[in-house]
Amino acid sequence: MSLAQVVYNISTDNEFASQWNLDPESALADKGLQISREEQAFLTAGLKNGRFGDSRKVRLSELALVHRGWM
Amino acid sequence: MPERIWRIIEGIWLGAGAWPDFIEAMRLVLPSGGSDKEGPDREPAKWALLPGLCCQAAGGDARWADSLAAAWLLFYIAADIMDSVEDQDEPDPWWQESGPGMAINVASGLYFSASQVLNSLYQYDATRSAAPDVTRKFLNDFLIMCSGQHRDLTNPEPLLDQYWQIAAAKSGYFFGLACQAGARLGTDESKKISSYQQYGYHLGMLLQILDDLEDFYGLQSSSTSVKWRTLKKSLPVVYALQMYSGSNERQLRQCLKDASGDNKAAEEAIALLEGSGVVVYLISEMARHRSLAIENLEQAKPQPAEAEFLETFVSDIGAPV
Known part of the structure; x- marks a missing residue:
């Protein structure tokens, strides 16, 4: 649940998102959130591969399309 | 899928004295009609390679796992049919006219066929000693899968933690079983077997996420009818409904309800x-399960050739778009 909460906060709270970019640990502490180092790594992958902060964010349909052949 | 796997299945049917028309009904729901021909429905057959790969990766011979592969495939297809009936999906053409009773009967036949195939593990020197463990594990894990399905059916709006529990029971355990059982035939080292099980578990979780994503391919194009009831249980919606509150939550619920045809x-x-x-969340969770699958595969110290195959099953899922 914590990872989901952090993602949601990054996505909907600009102040949290800015603080996260500068100092993730402080951002988490201020919100009373906690995620493991591994989860932080997965989230970093998610933010990078979802092109967060970029004007060109990955759409849900694009993610669905890219992985369509895998099943 | 090797021809010898299909022969095992056909042998069980003929040996049991099942009637030809029923055998044909079961044969037709198998990937590519029960042969090794390439075809659009070969994906379940692809995953049925897992027991043999894990057996060989663990130091055995892939052929020792042929019965396991056949049983697992039959269970997979049977569970898929039952899932469709239970979720009241649009019927497949083969049971559209006769109704869900036909689908349930064919699925039942596949379940019994799979159980018979598992029994054959006792007949061969290479698999006899592992047979009791493997058979018990299969049947225990199927009870867990049914538990997950029961929870899924009785909970129309799962919370996020509940979603993950159900996904684990329905998909994680099932793929974990394929890998663990295969590895068990190749080794009796419990730590290695456990690592293969965890590899399969995380692969299963990845595939569950992809299965949920498939629903959104249709939503974007608006060219297919969208089932609100199914979407409410998909990971993207479960996540968003739990994170949002107030007007955003109400708006999302209403839009998803109206989305079909609008x-x-x-x-x-x-x-x-x-x-x-949700996109970042999905990619993060895919990264988690991919990483854990590969980590466990490495811990299992598999044979190099099989390691490469097993790694390719997970390595591209959730990779950069």
Whole structure:
């Protein structure tokens, strides 16, 4: 649940998102959130591969399309 | 899928004295009609390679796992049919006219066939000693899968933690079983077997996420009818409904309800889902399960050739778009 909460906060709270970019640990502490180092790594992958902060964010349909052949 | 796997299945049917028309009904729901021909439905057959790969990766011979592969495939297809009936999906052409009773009967036949195939593990020197463990594990894990399905059916709006529990029971355990059982035939080192099980578990979780994503391919194009009831249990919606509150939550619920046949509602639903950070969340969770699958595979210290195959099953899922 914590990872989901952090993602949601990054996505909907600009102040949290800015603080996260500068100092993730402080951002988490201020919100009373906690995620493991591994989860932080997965989230970093998610933010990078979802092109967060970029004007060109990955759409849900694009993610669905890219992985369509895998099943 | 090797021809010898199909021969095992056909042998069970003929040996049991099942009637030809029923055998044909079961044969037709197998990938590519029960042969090794390439075809659009060969994906379940692809995953049925897992027991043999894990057996060989663990130091055995892939052929020792042929019965396991056949049983697992039959269970997979039977469970898929039952899932369709239970979720009241649009019927497949083969049971559309006769109704869900036919689907349930064919699925039942596949379940019994799979059980008979598992029994054959006792007949061969290479698999006899592992047979009791493997058979018990299969049947225990199927009870867990049914538990997951029961929870899924009785909980119309799972919370996020509940979603993950159900996904684990329905998919994680099932793929974990394929890998663990295969590895068990190749080794009796419990730590290695456990690592293969965890590899399969995380692969299963990845595939469950992809299965849920498939629903959104249709929503974007608005060209297929969208089932609100199914979407409410998919990971993107479960996540967003739990994260949102107040007016956003109410708006999302309404848009998803109206999305079928209303492009504007569909677009609004997508915008709300994407606004919640669902794409980042999905990619993060895919990264988690991919990483854990590979980590466990490495811990199992597999034979190099099989390691490469097993790694390719997970390595591209969730990779950069």
